[in-house]
Amino acid sequence: MKNFKYELVHEDAKTKARLGKLNIFGKVVETPIFMPVGTLATVKFLSPEDLKKIHAGIVLSNTYHLWLRPGEKIVKQAGGLHKFMNYDGPILTDSGGFQVFSLADTRKINEEGVTFKSHLDGSTLHLTPEKSIQIQMDLHSDIAMSFDECIPYPSDYEYTKRSTERTIRWAKRGLAVHNIDDQALFGIVQGGEYTDLREACAKELAALDFDGYSIGGTSVGEDKPTMYKMIEDAIRYLPQDKPRYLMGVGAINDLLNGIERGVDMFDCVLPTRIARHGTLMTSKGRINIKKAMYADDFTPVDPECDCECCQNYTKAYINHLFRTKEGLGMRLMSIHNLRFLIRLMEEARQAIREDRFKEFKEEILASYPFDERGF
């Protein structure tokens, strides 16, 4: 019996937002949760201590990238991902399915799996559903993902149908070889923008013995209404007693719209990537710290933020660190953006607890100067 359990603590009165507790082999996190991405067994520029300080619950890592470097056997030899990177919080690994999308120029898909050209040296690599699960078992993350194809947008109905059906077969193949009790395995709902395909995929996966369900194939270029419809279509037939994970979503309004529709888990590179590129999320809107106007601005990035960056440093200093390409700047900016989203989740959970998620969402959306990107 797996010690992995989702407990629905409270459902918001007016929306489908849900407050939950996820017991991950003894480590409990509250949901909805935002999970920082640490592709190569590190959230870029942050130490595990930093992750603790910002109250990161679950951290992501990546099958494809760790398979190439350092190789799953090295990680296994180290005693698993937790020991290897010295992070004792829950770790979720993506299956490599996203690389089927992001490395599309250098790969081929067939029923068996995907043939990649290594982005490092061009060598030929074969990743199959079984191989992906095997690697993830060696990595020994807490939560593994089924190997899927993240379908590009737009894709026509016929292709989406064939790909989604293949992803379901791949999910079954992965499930069949997954044989460790201290790792959860999630199925991934695909189906593109087509309601019937999303629903059918969700239904079929829900009938299988997965520990949770992911919604994949979003934030790949579609507009917001389409994304939100994809979420609704995917969730409609997912079980209440299993966590739902919306993959790759991290824009502020997307997070809120996801929660409103019943999503429990999110991950995204957005906060850390835009931080490294100089963009910071604040309670007054997005700022680009490299702008000349911040060179002599001696106020914090966000006075309402409790992170290390905002508590100790000024915009002028961060601006200087960015211009001089100092690593500390990268670290502080990443810490800030992550903390910003993690805090947003904390507030969202409180709002759900108090049956006012709808108001909370409206308030944030009204007060934050978003543009169509949503952050």
Next chain:
RNA sequence: GGAGAGGUAGCGAAGUGGCUAAACGCGGCUGACUGUAAAUCAGCUCCCUACGGGUUCGGCAGUUCGAAUCUGCCCCUCUCCA
């Protein structure tokens, strides 16, 4: 005082008669970024009343149909020798 090298856009640096408002790099200014091939990428960066026009390559005067590129003089910088 003698010998040599050189002065090009904010900086560095190509270019040595027309294809040059002038490569490239840095700096500067914008913008992008959603399961990370990303401390990355894209655009702009002489001036203007800007699908066109006006002034540039130390200064002045020339040669030439045409000069950053050739000639003369002048100014300045650096290196070496006294």
